[in-house]
Amino acid sequence: MIRIIAGFFKSRHLKTGKDRTIRPTQDRVKETMFSILGDIEGQRVVDLFAGTGNLGFEAISRGAVHCTFVEINRQSIEIIQSNAAELSVLEQIDILDMDAIRFLKSSEGADIYFADPPYRFPKLEQLFDSFLQLPEGTTVVLEAEKELAIPSSIQSKLTSRRIIGETSLNFMRV
Template structure:
């Protein structure tokens, strides 16, 4: 990790998660910080796994992160990582991403969606459409997919900005349109 928690290692669930590599995470945050100031941002980390993306955002100045993870073992790891990092500004939700975005709730400035590679386009489309009403006015949506997958189905009001391939992973950035 970089930022305030620089050099710290996160615990990873025993199986079933694919943590974002350090190389991809560094490149992703370099691009994100060129687009926006993370200070005070409210972050949503869908399909959180170990929480690497949300914790990185907190380490770089985000105000609060909500982690959504359906696997109970991963939820315990998320809670442990938050405790080990000394972070109280986190909310850990044990639900599917689809169920979480279907509910009412706060708006977010940054949303990370890093679903398992097995999650299909249709399921991802439902999740992205569900999160769209919860995006703040100038929010950034970051989607990580297998490079062999199609570009994510961007919800209405979100403009695709760029895509960058890192081996078998491609990271896509979208932003809420000013008129969106």
């Protein structure tokens, strides 16, 4: 099981399911991520490739007013629904069963987008292009393998990059 590390739901555990292809963000990585983001109270967030909903629920615990979870795996969607019910935050979330890139093309905007695609994601270039279409001033946090090469088209949007073990956290302001 994974846990929420700070905020209103601090130390509450989240269900993860049995699918070993889902890699919830580790506590140390989450601590670094939210430390860099700072205060997110009142923000609207999107958790792309949501998996268990770990990042979105952490954001709600820290004061985000709404989270849209975007996920295509049926088991993951059920886990997110179960975790939301357990935390009594169903009114603060939307869960969309759709491809993250398709969602980004039609997104009306949020303050922060968390993206944790599968490692070696084959549509990474399309994902980066989709980030560039988001409203100006939007923050994007991309969690990826540490070897990830940031394309030149996005380099100027990169505000911070941290390596934690085998993981890179890439912060962008589009």
